[in-house]
Amino acid sequence: MFSFYEGLQGASSDVEFLHHAAATEMLERRGPEKCVSGLAHGVMRSLRVREAFYSIMHNRSANFSSPEWLSIPFQQKHKICYDRLIDILLSFTKVLRLPFLNQKGATLRRSVNRVHDLSTTRKADIEQRTMILLAQLQDWWLLFRQEHCEIITLSPECSLSPEIAHMTVASPTSVLTNPLSSSWMVANNETLTASMLSLYSATHMILHTILLIISLSKAPYFMGPDGQTEVDSHQASISAYATGVFNASMHLNMINPFCGDSVRTSFSMTIVSQFALEDTQRDEARRILAQWKRALNITTTESALLLLSLLLLSLLLLSLLLLPLLLPRLSPPARSLILG
Numbered sequence: 001m002f003s004f005y006e007g008l009q010g011a012s013s014d015v016e017f018l019h020h021a022a023a024t025e026m027l028e029r030r031g032p033e034k035c036v037s038g039l040a041h042g043v044m045r046s047l048r049v050r051e052a053f054y055s056i057m058h059n060r061s062a063n064f065s066s067p068e069w070l071s072i073p074f075q076q077k078h079k080i081c082y083d084r085l086i087d088i089l090l091s092f093t094k095v096l097r098l099p100f101l102n103q104k105g106a107t108l109r110r111s112v113n114r115v116h117d118l119s120t121t122r123k124a125d126i127e128q129r130t131m132i133l134l135a136q137l138q139d140w141w142l143l144f145r146q147e148h149c150e151i152i153t154l155s156p157e158c159s160l161s162p163e164i165a166h167m168t169v170a171s172p173t174s175v176l177t178n179p180l181s182s183s184w185m186v187a188n189n190e191t192l193t194a195s196m197l198s199l200y201s202a203t204h205m206i207l208h209t210i211l212l213i214i215s216l217s218k219a220p221y222f223m224g225p226d227g228q229t230e231v232d233s234h235q236a237s238i239s240a241y242a243t244g245v246f247n248a249s250m251h252l253n254m255i256n257p258f259c260g261d262s263v264r265t266s267f268s269m270t271i272v273s274q275f276a277l278e279d280t281q282r283d284e285a286r287r288i289l290a291q292w293k294r295a296l297n298i299t300t301t302e303s304a305l306l307l308l309s310l311l312l313l314s315l316l317l318l319s320l321l322l323l324p325l326l327l328p329r330l331s332p333p334a335r336s337l338i339l340g
Helices: 002-009 013-030 038-057 067-075 082-091 094-096 108-115 121-152 163-166 171-175 182-188 192-218 230-254 259-275 279-329 332-339
Strands: none
Touching: 013 038, 013 121, 038 067, 038 082, 038 094, 038 259, 067 082, 082 094, 082 121, 082 192, 094 121, 108 192, 108 259, 121 192, 192 259, 230 259, 230 279, 259 279
16 A cells, blocks of 8 residues: 555655565465455455566566466456456566566666667567567457457447447557547446556557667668558557557546556556657656646645544544543533533
């Protein structure tokens, strides 16, 4: 809970990570077998999300990424689309194996930039690993599309035929470029779907940035089937997926997300602020992050004042309830002092 609060407040990353690390260690000591149900299962589900984000941003192997942790806790409560996306993020650094993996002080941005200086053989290895992650995301998208195609078809607000519903979510681009007016947003008037697309977009931004750096090392630039060079294709993808993060955030803001959505979207927006190629997109991402921080500070202050008021009111009511019981036991001078 402390790490969630401090992450949203923009507190020191060291303080934030210490609370997260302590909670993670406590849960790992219990083992996956004791996180199948109840409170431990709920805490595990929340911590694995934060752990995925931390591991990516600091280029280190993630906890909860072993086969046991990915399977045993979900024996009773099966995974939804979102859980499967987090599975991919938990394995992200292990599969990719960027420079400075598991080194103290490593950051995602520094590790990605270091790819440019690697040998041709090492770049080819990272390129292959990047394609593996893109394939995993594509498989996840097919699962997401099938699930949400059914939701759109059954939604009374949309009234689309199965064929048209399928076309509506036919590709990530069709959803990400204009989600606010698309049918899936109408059918999915909740925040988790937008959060998933935000994470999906941010992850693609990282992968296409790596592929862009590798493509810039190749001469001459290869032409793709669409007539674009690899460099042009990756640049366009980075820009489009940044737009996807902005659109998902816009939808979340419209329907007043809860703190979990803010954590998820803050990660995605941070990726945009670091990896977007266009100055306007990076500046906008930083502006939004600063705006969220200010709004959270105001909300936190208001919540604290409200909590204090409720506490004082509760104490007053409690004293009024206990007063008739205490008066007979008080001495006459004390009783007259209370009653005036």
